[in-house]
Amino acid sequence: MSLNRLKETLLPCSSSSGQSQSQPRSPSPPRPPRRPPKTSLSQQLLRLEASYSLPAPPPSPPKPLSQKAAEDAAEQPTSSSEEDVAPRLRRRPAPPPAASFEPRGPYEPLVLSPPGEHPVVQVPPSINCRLLAHQRDGVRFLYNLYRNNHGGVLGDDMGLGKTIQTIAFLSSVIGKDNNQGEKSTDKGKKSSPVLILCPTSVIRNWENEFSEWANFSVAVYHGPNRDLVLEKIEGQGLEVLITSFDTFRTRDKVLCDISWELVVVDEAHRLKNEKSKLYTACLGITTRKRFGLTGTIMQNKIMELFNVFDWVVPGCLGDREHFREYYDEPLKHGQRLSAPERFVQVADKRKKHLVSVLKKFLLRRTKEETIGHLMLGKEDNIVFCRMSDVQKRVYRRMLQQPDIQILVNKDLPCSCGSPLTQVECCKKIEPRGIIWSYLHRENLDGCPLCPFCLVLPCLVKLQQISNHLELIKPNPRDEIEKQKKDAELAAAVFDTDIELVGGSAKSENFMGLSDSEHCGKMRALERLLSLWTLQGDKILLFSYSVRMLDILEKFLIRKGYCFSRLDGSTPMNARQSLVDEFNKSPSKQVFLISTRAGNLGVNLVSANRVVIFDPSWNPAQDLQAQDRSFRFGQKRHVTVFRLLGAGSLEELIYSRQIYKQQLSNIAVSGKIEKRYFDGVQLWTS
Structure with a gap:
């Protein structure tokens, strides 16, 4: 085939079906001049001006039919035909780039000072x-x-x-506005800066939020340019300083x-341990x-409540021993479960008193x-x-191992005939x-704790066996x-x-690790995933073990699911792109x-199914995992499934x-909780 002939075959088709491909296409009409894009603030002002110029009726809501059609289009599975998808995409307007920029109230200041x-x-x-x-209340x-x-x-x-x-x-407080960056109150004359302490992983989120919401002079005290930031503070050219817990712990003398x-301390529950270096360093802050x-x-x-509030407002709950005797015990x-009635009555009085004190300093x-x-829901x-x-x-x-048997039989009489128990003899x-x-x-x-x-080592091994046998093999x-x-x-x-389990050494056999035959939880997960994917659901699958994530990844590959993965080794600059891709792509299932x-950026509101493969001793970790999906912007009912090994330690x-x-609801919110347990409350965490 000659070059000219090849060019003729590559000519684009004309818009008319009756024209031949060899005929030249008619020139397209000239495009109108492109208008510059409007900023989100200017769009808000235009909407506000329109609403104020027509004060009678508010703008009518969208028609139910079009709203339903939009929701159906959003939840409909991806079609294999592009002709069916393209017209629907052309009719639907593009969503706003950031929902936080949409006006949610009148364009007027929120006055905080008394009249x-x-x-x-x-x-x-x-x-x-x-x-x-x-x-606004916050x-x-x-x-x-x-x-x-x-x-x-x-x-x-x-x-x-x-x-x-x-x-x-x-x-x-500082007197900042997002429009011209001018001081909005006389409070802006204050020269002392604001310090924000947060985990390293959320420093970038704080920076982005400051830049989007107001025109602050913000610097990050983290990395090689820390001395330059200190010089800017000395020159009173800085309003907000953001640093991580690790940096503050090592440079506390300079910053204090x-x-x-x-x-402001983000993730303030990190101050729950009064013996930690972070807590000791934060005590040096003079404000x-x-x-x-x-x-x-x-x-x-x-007692974690006391540690946090004793740093936030020193002395508001008395001293440590008073809090322990008056509230904790x-x-x-x-x-x-077996508490006498007089104990229940005293606990109820102390609970109400604690809640009344905390309400002065806590908004929950x-x-x-x-x-x-x-x-x-x-x-x-x-x-x-x-x-x-x-x-x-x-x-x-595993239960028959001598390490566990010595713990199981610790309170039995000693076999030597002594009146003491085994652990005492x-x-x-x-x-x-x-x-x-x-x-x-x-x-x-031995050691003094024997x-x-x-x-703890024995509990870890029992929990690993209940999750997957591969976890107890050497790393x-x-x-x-x-x-x-x-x-x-x-x-x-x-x-x-x-x-049967592939030996006692760590295995990398794909077919063996991806097989659910010898893992009860993977059997249940296999059935759940097959049902949900047929319904068009999107799933979040959580595990605290990196090794378990590796096994689950092989399992998903074998079953043919399209998935994304995020763990501690994922670079910070790649996390948000993974989240955005999962939320926008209908092909991503898990x-x-x-x-x-x-x-703070891991907002996976496109998922409506959450699976926690292995429970944590700390309930806050599992609750935070659920909140990755159940948060503002979620348009579907969220269903959470926690997988527990039946008859194992996980119960x-x-x-x-x-x-x-229950303890948290009683002490913080003052709720009435039914007493279910007696022995578990004496366990160490």
């Missing part, structure tokens, strides 16, 4: 018009604390906009020498205006109370998965135990001694089933994600989660 007080402190109109009703709460010269805690659920409320509050107007942001103010123990004893709101009318389900026959045999062998150490021998390889006489030093990334210990323990508990990974983990959630 008659000067100067007037207010949130500028450009920010106030985009706030929801509960967010801004008022923060300013009232600031005006009284002390701090407090904003304890809203994840997804209610704690960051936005904080920025709106700072705009009133600066006179801060106020300090009294200390603010905390957290959706899980209490995660494990009531009565509430715990009153929550026992849930999604149901604030934006519940905008969402279709959430359903939480517990799925007890029967372990496979191999898992059951391995689990029983001859069974403090267990040289035959594989785990004990490894932990005390440098001290064969045998209770075995509790090549560990040190040699630990690999030897794990290989020896795996060989002991596998016993005659060692060939998002495989670590329970511990993620930040007790779930019982412990319920008990911790």
Whole structure:
């Protein structure tokens, strides 16, 4: 074929079906001159001007038919025919790039200062018009604390906009507007900057929110240019400084020498341990205006409440021993299943008193109370998965190991005839135990905690077996001694089933790892995924173990599911693109994600099914995992499935989660909780 002939075959088809391909196409009419795009602020002003010029009726809502058609088009599975999809896409207008820029209120300032007080402190109109009703209440709460010269805690659920409320509050204190960057109040004359402490993973989110909501002078004290940032502070050219917990912990002496107007700690539950280096470093901040942001103010123990609030508002709950005797012990004893009536009455009085004190410094709101009318609800389900026959045999062998037997029999009479129990007499150490021998390889006489030093390692092994047998095999990334210990323990508990599970060494066999035959949870997951994908649902699949994520990834590949993955090793600059792709692409069916990974930008509202493959001792981690999907912007009913190994340790983990959630509801919200448990409350976390 000649070159000219090839060019003729590549000529584009004309718009008319009757014309031949060889005929030249008629020239297209000239395009109108392109208008410059309007900014989101100018669009808001135009809409506001139109609404004020026609004060009679508000703009009519969209027709139900078109709204229903739009929803049907959004939820309809992807069609294989492009002719069916293209017309629908042309008829539907493109969604706005950022929902947060849509006006949610009148274009007027939010006045925070009392009537008659000067100067007037207010949130500028450009920010106030985009706030929801509960967010305005949160801004008022923060300013009232600031005006009284002390701090407090904003304890809203994840997804209610704690960051936005904080920025709106700072705009009133500093006096910033988003339009011209001018001072809106005399409060802007303050020269002391604001300090924001947050996890490293959310520094970029804070930067982006500041740039989108107001015109602040913001710098990040993190990385190699820290000295330049300090020079800018000394020159009073900086209004907000953002730094990470790790950086502040190592550079606390330098940062605590600066006179801060106020300090904001994001994820304030990180201050729950008074012995941590971060808590000690934060005590050096001199300002009294200390603010905390957290959706899980209490995660494990009531004493965590004292640690957080004693830093935010020192002395508001008395001293440590007073809080322990007056609140902690009565509430715990009153929550026992077998608690006497007088204990219950004392606990109820102390609960009401604690809630009344905390209300002065804490604003706690849930999604149901604030934006519940905008969402279709959430359903939480517990799925007890029967372990496979191999898992059951391995689990029983693990229970028979000397390391676990010494803990099981610790309260039995000693076999030597002594009136003491075994743990008090001859069974403090267990040289035959594989785990004990490894932990005390440098001290064969044991440690002061023996045998209770075995509790956590043994619980970890039991939970690994209930999830997947591959998890108890040695990890090549560990040190040699630990690999030897794990290989020896795996060989002991596998016993005659060692060939069935691919040996005691870590396996990378694709067909073996992706097979659900020897894993009860993967069997249940296989049935759930096959049902949901046929219905067009999108699924979030969580696990706290990276090794389990690797196994689940092979399982999804074998089953042919299109998925994305995010864990701690995913680069920060790639996370948002993964989230956006999953939310926008109808072909993405599953998002495989670590329970511990993620930040403020991980908003997966396109998913309506959430699976937590392995429960955590800390219920806050599982609740935060659910909130990745159940948050503002979710248009479908969210169903959560927590997979538990039936008859395994995970049933007790779930019982412990319920008990911790009950304590949190009692101490923080003052709710009345039914007493379910007695023994689990004495477990260590």
